[in-house]
Structure formats: C-alpha cells, structure tokens
Amino acid sequence: MAYDINYCFQVMMQCIDDPQFIQTLRTFERKHCREFEEQEENKLIYTTIHNEYMQLIEMWIEGRMVQTIPGFSMESFLPELNEFIQSGAADWGDAKKVVDLLNSWADFPSFKEKMLDASKMVFFAIE
Numbered sequence: 001m002a003y004d005i006n007y008c009f010q011v012m013m014q015c016i017d018d019p020q021f022i023q024t025l026r027t028f029e030r031k032h033c034r035e036f037e038e039q040e041e042n043k044l045i046y047t048t049i050h051n052e053y054m055q056l057i058e059m060w061i062e063g064r065m066v067q068t069i070p071g072f073s074m075e076s077f078l079p080e081l082n083e084f085i086q087s088g089a090a091d092w093g094d095a096k097k098v099v100d101l102l103n104s105w106a107d108f109p110s111f112k113e114k115m116l117d118a119s120k121m122v123f124f125a126i127e
Contacts, residue, residue, distance in 0.1 A: 009094045015064035033118035
C-alpha cells in the first residue's frame with residue numbers, strides 16, 4: 001500500500017503536539033528520572049529506561065496512525081518512510097520537525113540530558 005507521506009507526517013505531528021502525549025512523556029520522565037546521575041559512566045538501567053521510552057513513543061505514534069489512516073501498517077510504512085527521508089524530502093515543514101524530534105528522542109545522550117533535567121525539576125519541585 002502506498003501512503004500519502006505528507007499526510008502521514010501531519011498525523012505524526014498531531015500526535016506529537018497532543019497534550020495527552022506530552023503529559024504521558026512528562027509522567028514517564030518524572031517516574032524514571034531519579035535513576036539518572038550526572039556522571040560519565042552510564043548504568044545498564046539507563047538503556048532499559050531509554051528503550052521503554054522509545055517503545056512508549058512508538059506505541060503512541062503507531063496508535064494514532066492506525067486510528068487515523070485506514071489500513072495503516074507500520075511494517076509497510078517504514079520502508080516508504082525511509083525512502084522519503086533518504087531522498088531529502090523530509091528536510092522541511094512538518095516532516096523535518098517530526099524527523100528531528102524522533103532523532104532527538106532516539107539519541108541516548110539527548111535522552112540522558114532530558115532525564116537529568118527532569119530530575120532537577122523534580123528535586124526543585126519545578127513545573
């Protein structure tokens with residue numbers, strides 16, 4: 001099945017901008033942030049938490065895609081998405097924003113920094 005990639009990015013953007021999605025991520029961060037310490041060496045638990053975080057994001061986005069796009073299958077969409085990104089077509093608009101966010105969430109050092117920031121916010125009761 002060929003997908004309208006631009007429409008798919010709009011749906012992903014709607015998911016990413018959904019206040020409930022954002023709140024779910026913040027809740028996850030607050031729940032797990034105390035595991036993280038500001039040190040160079042990373043604990044094994046960090047990888048486990050990062051994997052859970054990525055699964056949560058994937059579940060939300062895939063769920064929104066399935067709800068919104070008739071017959072949507074992530075398995076058949078991913079090769080099309082990869083081709084779209086490789087062609088350079090994802091370098092502007094919603095597509096760029098979505099790709100940049102997905103890359104930042106997948107990047108472990110960025111994730112660790114986000115968790116350390118969340119830990120400080122919890123410690124100082126900011127939010």
